[in-house]
Amino acid sequence: MSRARLLPIVLIAAVLLAATSTSANAKHRQAEIVSPADRTQAPRSGQVRVVIDGNGIPRSSLLVELVTGKGRSRRERDLTGQLQVSDGSLVTELEAGDLVPGRSEIRLGERRGRHGVRRLDKARFSWEPSIDEVTAGRCDVLDPSRCLLPFPNDRFTEADAASDTGRRLSLDAASMPANTAGSAIDPSEWNRNDGFSPGSLVITFVPGIDLVATGVAPVTDIGRSLDRRSPIVLLDADTGERHPFWAELDADASGSEDQGLLIRPAVNLEEGHRYVVALRDLRSADGAILPAGRPFALYRDGIPTYLSALEERRPHMESMFRTLRRAGVRRSDLYLAWDFTVASEQNLAGRLLHIRDDAFASLQGAAPDFSVTGVEDFPDPVAEPQLRRRVSGTFSVPSYLTGTGAPGSRFTVGPDDLPVRNGDLEASFICNVPRSVVGPGGAVAPARLGVYGHGLLGGNGEVNAGNVQDMAVEHNFVFCATNWIGMASEDIGNAVAILGNFSLFPTLADRVQQGILNTLFLGRLMVHASGLAASPAFSLGTPEVPVLDRSDLFYDGNSQGAIIGGAATAVAQDWTRAVLGVPGMNYSTLLNRSVDFDTYALIFEPAYPDPLDRQLVLSLVQMLWDRAEANGYAHHMTDDPYPGTPAHDVLLHVAFSDHQVANVTAEVEARTIGAAARQPALAPGRHSDVEPLWRIPAIPAYPYDGSAVVYWDSGNPPPPPTNIAPRDGEDPHEKPRRQPAARLQKSAFLRTGGAVVDTCGGVPCLAP
Incomplete structure (x- = not known):
């Protein structure tokens, strides 16, 4: 047959084959569920649109069912009768009243008379009205009261092989607390962290809890x-050991509906370790057990969902439950549990150590450049019995701040995430030479050198x-001081701005670190042969000779000078002994417990009116404040020094019931740095704790070579x-430093080979 005659036959066969295929597909094509899609999450509202494509099957033959619950709670409901025709499909709308939390299923079948129902399709979905599926990817569903609760929380971190902890914060800007102007805190600086504060303020909200x-x-x-059987467990997941803490409800809140549960470590957490927080057997005032919230129960009870943000976390939660089980905490008892990682040593101190090492290396063994700008003599001992000369001046310090380094400036940061030098800045100093340096006949007794830290x-x-x-x-010291820039009087305007918008907080943390460097440079200027001692301003007597004993250097600071001074001491290379007067650490604990914060709360509270948000802000800012105060450095302040840094001995002088710096923070500091307590610390019954100075060992004998904590009692109520400030009686904050016995004890400690001695005659130290 010719090719011309064959072509029409082939075309006819192809058409017949296509028609047969189409007819067969139509015959075997079955009805399907178009919506909801299989294995999806229903919206929080419970509104689910059910769309059925019948594909030619008579409507009377279709069976559409909703299956909810499981076990004895399982329910099957026929939806067929409520289907409506819309754009060629069969449609009905489900609402929250039609559903129950958990997994549900839409089933589609074809009725076959005596042969029952032929199953055609199914669509499985889950509904969890307590979970906002829109924000579940950036919030933690475990505590629906606030997006970032519970906090701190590894839910807000991501894996980072380049960090020392293997984690890196990943806070979403939309999740951060916002002020009343609608400006959310910018998380950029927080997201540089590889973990949370070692003194973390742990926060969650537990409706109806009664702590007693x-x-x-x-x-x-x-x-x-x-x-x-403690109802709250703070567990070191790396060691399996429980960590001591105390818990309280936020007394700063106006009512129970916004009163956070606050958990505070009684000794700082270990750097780089992961901790699990477990709450169990929580009770209301009538003793009834509080049921766990539905979001946590989904994990605890193994209830599956189709919410990807929740299911992706399930393996981690299962691992956490196993960790708790090994520690004796039963899964079934839990009300809530989560975990978080503490920042590494490098993350906490790396910036300050870097600028210290870089700045001092630039000196190449020389003294910092300085200028004496003022010398004031006091020759008349009657008119001025204490002071012989006051010297003021300036000195140069490498600057790592933007611009001129003025209030509000930030670190200039390089690609390695470390500060980069940006020229120099001029810091001011004041030094006081006491009358004791010049004896009868003009003989000079060179004075010990002390760096003083202001409040x-x-x-x-x-x-x-x-x-x-x-x-x-009294003890022949020359004290010199510079400003703690970042938290000096010149920074008040910036502090006020921060209280209204905490996106600005990195400016405080960065500038205080520069201020610590300035203080270290002042110390070098004091002990270096080409420093202050080389200036005629520091020579007196007949004949005139230098009045500075450069053989050693010491630190003495009060209040803020003790809080920031603890960080400065931890990184100091030129002094190894420090007295921290009326000390404390961890501003997230200090602020609510200080009368000093009353004024600043007038700005903070209107800007952030929600009490839970305010506590969350305090916990967040502590992560950056750690870089600039003792809390971030306490583990290395004494006998575990940083590389290239000597060990230090520290004496803490605490004013009992201090109105400005909370005693409890000084005790946390004492435990963390390994200080021993002078006993008897207080008269019996004065301290309100069941075991006063819990786990702070007593000084075994005097003189004592080591770090110590000493209470000075002015008679105030405990x-x-x-978390509120003491207000009864006269504020004892300044009284310890006014006591001759306290100064005598400091003098015995602040000397080469010094030690802690008892200057109170074996009874409690008093500061009337």
């Missing part, structure tokens, strides 16, 4: 936190205070057992 009925360890009974948002002029002058003349 629950048996939670309060600040007055920290030892109870380690009881086998809250003050300045170097505090070195002129009477108690500092008393210490200088501090409140919650």
Whole structure:
């Protein structure tokens, strides 16, 4: 047959084959569920649109069912009768009242008379009205009260093989607390962190909890936190050991509907370790057990969902439950549990250590450049019995801040995430030479050298205070001071701006670190042969000779000078002994417990009116404040020094029931740095704790070679057992430094080969 005659036959066959195929497909094509898609999450509203494509099957033959629940709660409901025709499909709408939380299923079948129902399709979905599926990817569903609760939380970190902890924060800007102007905190600087604060303020919200009925360890009974059946467990997941803490409800909140549960470590957490927080057997005031929230129960009880943000976390939660089980915490008892990783040593101190090492290397063994700008003599001992000469001036320090380094400036950061030098800045100093350096006949007794650290948002002029002058003349010290820039009087305007918008907080943390470097440079200027001692301004007597004993250098700071001074001491290379007067650490604990914060709360609270948000802000900012105060450095302040840094001995002088710096923070600091306590610390009954100075060992004998904590009692009532400031009686904050016995004890400690001695005659130290 010719090709021309064959072509029409082939075309006809192809058409017949296509028609047969189409007819067969139509015959075997079955009805299907178009919506909801299989294995999906229903919206929180419970509104589910059911769309059926019948594909030619008579409507009377279709069966559409909704299956909810399981076991005895399983229910099957026929939806066929409520289907409506829309654009060629069969449609019905489900609402929240049609559903139950958990997995459900839409089933589609064809009725076959006596042969029952032929199953055609199914669509499985889950519905969890307690979970906002829109925000579940950036919030933690475990505590629906606030996006970032519970906090701190590894839910807000991601894997990072380049970090020392293997984690890196990944906070979403849309999840951060916002001020009343609608400006959310910019998380960029926080997201540089590889973990959370070693002194983390742990926050969650537990509706209806009664701490007494629950048996939670309060600040007055920290030892109870380690009881086998403690309802709150803070577990070091790396070691399996329980960590001591106390818990309290936020007394700063206006009512129970926004009163956070606050958990605070009683000794700082270990750097780089992962911790699990477990709450169990929580009770209301009538003793009833509080049921776990549905989001946590989904994990605890193994209830599956189709919410990807939740299911991706399930393997990690299962691992956490196994960790708790090994520690004796039963999964079935849990109300809530989560975990977080503490920042590494490098993350906490790396920036300050870097600028220290870089700046001092630039000196190449020389003294910092300086200029004496003022010399004031006091020749008349009657008119001025303490001071012989006051010297003021400036000195140059490498700057790592943007611009001129003025208030509000930030670190200039390089590609390695470390500060980069940006020229120099000029820091000011004031030094006071006591009358004691010049004896009868003009003989000079060179004075010991002390760097003095000033108080809250003050300045170097505090070195002129009477108690500092008393210490200088009684014990022959020359004290010099510079400003703690970042938290000096010149920074008050920036501090006020921060309180209204915490996106600005990195400016404080960065500038305080520069201020610590300035203080270290002042110390080098004091002990270097080509430093202050080379200036005629520091020579007196007949004949004139230098009045500075450069053989050693010491540190003495009060209040903020103790809080920031603890960080400075931890990184100091030129002094190894420090007195921290009325000390503390961890501003997330300090602020609510200080009368000093009353003024600043007038700005902070209107800007962030929600009490839970305010506590969350304090926990967040502590992560950056750690870089600039003792809390971030306490583990290395004494006997575990940083590389290239000597060990230090530290003496803590605490004013009992201090209105400005909370005693409890000084005790946390004492435990963390390994200080021993002078006993008897207080008269019996004065301290309100079940076991006063819990796990702070007593000094075994005098003189004592090591770090110590000493209480000075002015007779005030004990501090409140919650996060509010003491207000009864006269504020004892400045009284310890005014006591001759306290100054004598400091003098015995602040000397080469010094030690802690008892200057109170074996009874409690008093500071009337």
